[in-house]
Amino acid sequence: DAGITQSPRYKITETGRQVTLMCHQTWSHSYMFWYRQDLGHGLRLIYYSAAADITDKGEVPDGYVVSRSKTENFPLTLESATRSQTSVYFCASSVSSMDRDGYTFGSGTRLTVV
């Protein structure tokens, strides 16, 4: 299917565990982004990537690691999950970081850290 897909949709993990959220897009968009959505904070950028093997920090990168070995995939890893990382995570992609058509978002992953 064309588009941007995130997996899993829901995840419960324990504090201290490593967890990876997956994101895959089929448009060959250069840019990919990871956001988290929390009440009162809106959408906050965690990391983004301009191309394969090029990544950069966003607003709230601490505790997260990303990689982009292929243009279509942009996994987000929580190396040692904490309760404060309980959130809804959205992946997005775009032709450019300042694309006037905006970013296209995936359906999100709801992560609960217990």
Place this chain on the structure above:
Amino acid sequence: DQQVKQNSPSLSVQEGRISILNCDYTNSMFDYFLWYKKYPAEGPTFLISISSIKDKNEDGRFTVFLNKSAKHLSLHIVPSQPGDSAVYFCAAIGTDKLIFGTGTRLQVFP
């Protein structure tokens, strides 16, 4: 420092009436603005946008107004429908990427 602000976390409007969602920004260099709509359990989707060279853009029931001197934009939905109930994010194209506001939850009741 929140460069794009939506000061109303929630708004409740009766069906058929006008919904007005507001957004303020601090950087006068922003030259393009977008509104996104987000339903529960779904990702945000693009709704409407406006360039800084315009003060109004209309698409069906949705109109966005831009007041550059006040650094303020608003989204008008007329008439409001129950299906419009969602969270609305405004966003600005910053120096190198989109900057999102905190969102306003709109509830349209019968």
